[in-house]
């Protein structure tokens with residue numbers, strides 16, 4: 695199926711749908727200029743994200759990890775939502791049930807005006823105390839080191855789910871509920887290699903949903919989707935909104 699036919703098919707599916715779930719990944723923010731982890735610009739100094747976004751890395755060298763987050767914050771702060779983020783705000787108003795699940799930590803969905811976002815992997819503008827677990831908003835630019843908890847003086851860490859850490863069970867429940875009850879699932883700009891998000895499409899499909907992948911390139915999940923549209927999120931997603 696070519697893209698035009700695929701888009702028409704998805705629009706028809708959406709017309710009769712009542713409940714929509716959307717899963718977004720780094721690809722949707724790539725169109726705003728936020729680098730993906732696996733893209734050519736995903737490196738900082740000589741480090742790969744996997745070498746910095748982990749509990750081990752933070753235990754070994756918290757300063758280095760904070761420097762990286764400070765750099766990422768500075769970068770994200772200059773970026774604005776793109777037409778794909780905006781189209782999802784419009785879409786949310788058109789269905790009785792609409793759940794937006796994102797793996798992104800950049801806060802661009804919120805900046806676009808989306809509400810009720812399930813931020814699976816946390817948010818780069820939130821910090822959490824490693825001692826007393828108090829969570830607070832923090833927009834410091836740059837982040838002063840060492841960042842200390844105002845409640846107990848403990849070291850703060852980013853409120854982000856790192857590689858090797860498990861998701862908040864409550865967040866996982868919200869995802870499961872949305873996947874099991876949606877008529878259509880849109881998977882936008884995610885590589886399909888980070889678990890558990892990688893298995894979300896299979897779960898939704900198993901529960902009867904029509905699954906759609908929107909990605910610049912084919913992914914390991916493409917074969918299991920009902921429809922695949924290859925293109926930039928900012929070009930494709932707006933075409934799905936009536």
Ligand code: NAD
Nearest residue numbers: 719720721724730731732797798799800883885910926927
């Ligand atoms: P990823 O970097 O592994 O994959 C990005 C996907 O987006 C790829 O499949 C790529 O083909 C696709 N893509 C790239 N440009 C696109 C475009 N313009 N339109 C549509 N698709 C495009 O990212 P991931 O699968 O989301 O997972 C990596 C993890 O890294 C996530 O857990 C996430 O928390 C984190 N991450 C977040 C951000 C962010 O918040 N913006 C950025 C990088 C990584």
Ligand code: ZN
Nearest residue numbers: 823826843846
């Ligand atoms: Zn504390």
